[in-house]
Amino acid sequence: MTAVPPTLDRVDIMTAAMSALLEDGAAALGDRDAVGIAHIRCTTPGMVVGLPVLKEVFGRMGARVRPNVTDGEVVGLGAIIADIGGPVAAIRGASPTAIRFLTKLSAVASGFAERDSGDPLEVWAGEVGRLSPVAPVGDAGPSFELEVDP
Numbered sequence: 253m254t255a256v257p258p259t260l261d262r263v264d265i266m267t268a269a270m271s272a273l274l275e276d277g278a279a280a281l282g283d284r285d286a287v288g289i290a291h292i293r294c295t296t297p298g299m300v301v302g303l304p305v306l307k308e309v310f311g312r313m314g315a316r317v318r319p320n321v322t323d324g325e326v327v328g329l330g331a332i333i334a335d336i337g338g339p340v341a342a343i344r345g346a347s348p349t350a351i352r353f354l355t356k357l358s359a360v361a362s363g364f365a366e367r368d369s370g371d372p373l374e375v376w377a378g379e380v381g382r383l384s385p386v387a388p389v390g391d392a393g394p395s396f397e398l399e400v401d402p
Contacts, residue, residue, distance in 0.1 A: 258379040260304055264372040268353075269308040276349045278313065280341035288340045290400040292351070294331045298394030299324060299384060301377045302357035306334060306350050313346035314339055324361070324384035327394065340400060347398040359393030 292306070300321050307317040315338030321327055336343050353373075359365035360374050361381030367374040 258376050260376045265304050265308045272349045278345050281344040282341040284341045286340040290336045290343045291332045292334045292396050293399050294327045295397050296395040297328045299326050299362045300333050301361035301380045302354040305353045309350040310346045313342040315343045324380045326386045351396050362393045364393040
């Protein structure tokens, strides 16, 4: 019997993304007319979880995300987990919030961070990690950085 991956309610994703962007004071940074491509690169290997939230955060700022991995996948150092396209100012403005979500949810899924049972995103991340057929890597969960192409 194959485990059924957990689902995440779109309303929970939108609510969390909007609240975090407002709380972080996210705003477009730099030339609002410049359009480009950026990548989210893994700087510490581990299990990646949180791609729907990553897409929502960048989408709310006007950028589009193309994931290169799936939730629950373990990636190595230097792996590009997602490509982002759109206004560079929007990409830069959304990236701190998006990377914070990605890092936290990946750490929860990997078992390196406590999950808040009242937070539907963290509950979902914990289930993705629990059902993943691969073991987490490292000792603190993965970390990520934004790399903008000139």
